[in-house]
Amino acid sequence: MKYVRVEPLQDLFGYMHDPQPYLEILPQLAAQMPLGAAEYASAPGHYDFGSTKCVKDLTFGWTSLQDASGALSLKIYFEPNEWKHESGLLIEYADVQKFQIETNHADHSLKKMGSMQLDEVLPSSYGLTHEFAFTGGTLMVTAKDLDATWTDKIPR
Known part of the structure; x- marks a missing residue:
């Protein structure tokens, strides 16, 4: 990630999280992002670790990639942490x-991604890039735009 910092602590028992550099430049970045991406990144609570709408501690649930009408569409569902979130997040x-x-597993297998640490949405010439840092790896999406919904219903 370019602005958001997520680094393992030296004792290997946790992470240091610092979204502040991203939050400081977010108003400028949001003006360059597609509307859905800007709304998602700027949503109240997104980087507030005490908020039920914070992405920290969500877990990777499932993904669906479809080729429809000549363009790929992607859905990713992140499951809630039962101690923090009221619902999951569908993007x-x-x-x-x-x-x-x-993944950052030694055998390069797609084992559990672990819990999400933080994410970062940036404008790109294509539309947006969206990077997620998990305890077990990273996920990156480049797309025209996104729509994010906090939901307890798990559509597929």
Whole structure:
């Protein structure tokens, strides 16, 4: 991530989280983002660790990638942490150009991604890039725009 900092602590028992550099430049970035991405990144509570609408501690649930009408659409559902969130988060991406998952497991298997630490949405020449940092890896999406909904219903 370019602005949001997520770094393992030296004792290997947790992470240091610092979204402040991103939050400081977010008004300028949001003006360059597609509308859905700007609303998502700027939503109240997004980086407030005590908020039920904070992405920290969500877990990767499932994904669905479809080729419809000549463009790829992607849905990703993040499951809630039972101690923090009232519902899960469904993000739907329009006209996907890139979808990449990397794990940091030694055998490079797609084991549990772990809990989300933080994310970062940036404007791009295509529309947006959206990067997620998990305890077990990273996820990156490049798309035209996104629509995010906090929901307890799990559509597929």
